[in-house]
Amino acid sequence: MRRGRTAGEGGAMIQIEHLTKRYGSFTAVDDVSFTVEPGKVVGFLGPNGAGKSTAMRMLVGLTPATSGRALVHGRPYRLLEQPGRHVGVMLDASAQHPGRTGREVIRLAAIQMGARRGRVDEVLDLVGLTPKESSRRVRNYSLGMRQRLGLAAALVGEPEVLVLDEPANGLDPQGIHWMRTLLRDFADDGGTVLLSSHLLHEVQVIADELVMIGHGRVVAQGSVEELLSGRGSRVRSADDERLAAALREQGLEVTAAAGGLQVAGESEVVGRVALAAGVPLVSLAAASEGALEEIFLELTSAQARSGQDQAAQDRAEVAA
Known part of the structure; x- marks a missing residue:
């Protein structure tokens, strides 16, 4: 069972406020704002290269923001005491020591976070890694097994918030269904989930709200019902x-x-x-099946055209 929030913490568990990241003349994330509240699964959607991963890295302090801010419990992630006890993070399931066993990976994470005794066995069972599988070296894991191990590492500190980047990669249909159930149960128990994916239909099934990003900017956000209404x-x-x-x-x-x-x-x-x-x-x-993909393609195509028109106008002004 997860620990509850401490007294005095704000209602919005994750706050992204005008978050921007520039690399020279390239803007990877452009003035992105949204909130994720307790009990909600928010799907952070967009194609590869849209800026999802960069925004999530800024949220957990791995990439400094050019401007704006990202808060958890009203504070920057880096200022949280024992952040792994508050925020479970999985940004890259392959970023695990290949020579260690799955159990060793989770045991070390548990030690670093000060997790209670017995938590390692709990999370390995929760993510469906058997004792035999958890005793294998990570180098011998399939991508789907690495995803399960990464999720176990995110959960071992019993956090209230999960930040997951493409967690369904490498999972078979049964595994995707399992993950949906796990994350839905986590949110229904009061947890907060920010879930990034380019698999729009899979997120549509589980998410309460959606934030759609294209070319670094939010192109649409709202509840699933709001975005799909009128289709x-x-x-x-x-x-x-x-x-x-x-x-x-x-x-x-x-x-x-x-x-x-x-x-x-x-x-x-x-x-x-x-x-x-x-x-x-x-x-x-x-007409809801496939509607999310249609909406996203319409919005990102319109934004791309707008960006091209603006670039052409800027070039014309410079030439003049």
Whole structure:
């Protein structure tokens, strides 16, 4: 069982405020702000190179910020007493000594954090590493086993906050389902989870809120429901052409989609129109599956175009 927060600590467990990181003329993270509250899983989403890892490294004090700040319990990570007892961090599962056994890795982490006796066995069991597997050298671990070991190291101090960068890498479908359950239980028990990933659908399943980043900037944030609302329905029928005509007569926007139609309307409305038109339906569902990817591609593409336009304008001004 995790330790609770101490008295006087703020309600927002993680606060990212106008965080910016520049390397010369290149801006890796550009004025990023969001909060992660207790009991929540926040998905920090974006493609490779979007700035997710840099932002998380700034949060845990591994990379200095150019401007802005990142706080845990209202304080910079580096100022926390025994930070591993408050914040469990996994930024790179491969950053483990290859010559040590899995148990040795966790035992050393437990000693450094002052974890209680018996915690090593608890977390190894929690992440699904058997005694035989934990006695093997890390160099012989698969990527999925390293991910489990890294998560064990993050949990051994019984933290209230988890900061995880791409924790699903190398996990098979069963492993991904296991991790979803573990992190959901952690948050439901009052913990705080910041979870970075480029696997948008996997995060959509578990996250309460999403922060979407592209080219170093936040392009959208909010609850999963807020971001996916208004995406409409997907329908397949015995006569899509006739159904499309009936839907348009009702003022609904209809476009062709893979294997059917995309409709800017709720599933219940689409079903009623199909019934009135006498068109049998093969399938009908809210257009949430894949919607997160579509939203992200739309937003990042728009931002990339905006950046290109601004760069062209800057070059024109310099030439003038």
